Amino acid sequence: MIVSLENVFKSFQVPGGAPLPVLDNFSCEIAEREFLCIVGPSGCGKSTLLTMLGGLEKPTGGVIRFSGERSSSGPLTTIVWQDYALIPWRSVIDNVSFGLEIMGVPKHQRKAEAMRHLKLMGIEGFDQHYPHQLSGGMRQRVGIARALTNNPEILLMDEPFGAVDAQTRMVLQDELTALWMRDRKTVLFITHSIEEALLLGDRVIVLSPRPARILEEITVPFPRPRSVDIERDPRFTELRLHIWDLLKGGVEKARIEPEATSAGTH
Ligand SMILES: Nc1ncnc2c1ncn2[C@@H]1O[C@H](COP(=O)(O)OP(=O)(O)OP(=O)(O)O)[C@@H](O)[C@H]1O
Numbered sequence: 001m002i003v004s005l006e007n008v009f010k011s012f013q014v015p016g017g018a019p020l021p022v023l024d025n026f027s028c029e030i031a032e033r034e035f036l037c038i039v040g041p042s043g044c045g046k047s048t049l050l051t052m053l054g055g056l057e058k059p060t061g062g063v064i065r066f067s068g069e070r071s072s073s074g075p076l077t078t079i080v081w082q083d084y085a086l087i088p089w090r091s092v093i094d095n096v097s098f099g100l101e102i103m104g105v106p107k108h109q110r111k112a113e114a115m116r117h118l119k120l121m122g123i124e125g126f127d128q129h130y131p132h133q134l135s136g137g138m139r140q141r142v143g144i145a146r147a148l149t150n151n152p153e154i155l156l157m158d159e160p161f162g163a164v165d166a167q168t169r170m171v172l173q174d175e176l177t178a179l180w181m182r183d184r185k186t187v188l189f190i191t192h193s194i195e196e197a198l199l200l201g202d203r204v205i206v207l208s209p210r211p212a213r214i215l216e217e218i219t220v221p222f223p224r225p226r227s228v229d230i231e232r233d234p235r236f237t238e239l240r241l242h243i244w245d246l247l248k249g250g251v252e253k254a255r256i257e258p259e260a261t262s263a264g265t266h
């Protein structure tokens with residue numbers, strides 16, 4: 001087991017206002033080498049969950065535990081952001097090797113690692129380009145190459161394909177799955193797309209509107225390697241509708257019981 005969240009509660013202090021509860025009594029486990037997808041309504045707290053796992057935010061209550069090889073110093077996590085978050089004044093290779101530079105890895109070694117991952121992502125010819133000279137799909141390839149170069153134990157992905165066109169998205173989904181099948185890193189992948197979650201994940205966690213609670217954890221039954229052909233499987237349609245019903249039900253319930261979203265009971 002690599003990550004466990006126990007009764008994690010998170011609220012943000014809004015200046016002059018009541019605390020804003022974002023995650024409510026959140027408990028789940030992420031198994032080693034698992035590909036876990038999270039879907040939930042906009043603003044429910046998905047990115048907040050990810051920033052806590054990435055160590056950028058602290059839970060207000062509850063515990064996040066990591067167990068594994070490097071547990072004493074906490075696992076190495078890396079976040080791939082939806083808007084790429086590349087450094088505009090650094091070339092592609094310097095963006096990708098940035099994490100290793102911070103860790104003090106010698107120049108020739110970090111360049112070699114960065115080039116290896118640029119090659120894996122199919123953009124080795126663009127190492128001297130700057131982010132503004134790339135298309136959205138290429139920028140996200142750089143974002144993923146940068147994350148992989150850091151060799152994280154847990155790869156945290158926040159709607160990484162949300163900003164690319166449908167075709168590029170399918171290609172990137174395929175490439176990410178192929179990489180994951182090879183390296184089997186633990187991946188936590190946030191998406192708005194139910195189809196994407198069912199295509200990529202071993203499991204899908206469905207969240208309620210803010211403050212996010214787990215509505216259901218679903219084990220995805222399709223064997224790997226998978227392709228978009230799984231969409232023809234009747235179980236796919238059934239699961240897609242089921243998740244959609246859960247999301248819709250959660251949003252409707254929040255509308256009827258608005259106080260449920262502002263209960264600061266912790
Ligand atoms: N640093 C912060 N300070 C105050 N409030 C915050 C902060 N970060 C997030 N929030 C609030 O927490 C709630 C959840 O935000 P979060 O970004 O986690 O949602 P999300 O599920 O990722 O949404 P989306 O699907 O739109 O990306 C929002 O109401 C947001 O305004």
Ligand SMILES: [Mg+2]
Pocket residue numbers: 046047048158
């Ligand atoms: Mg978000």
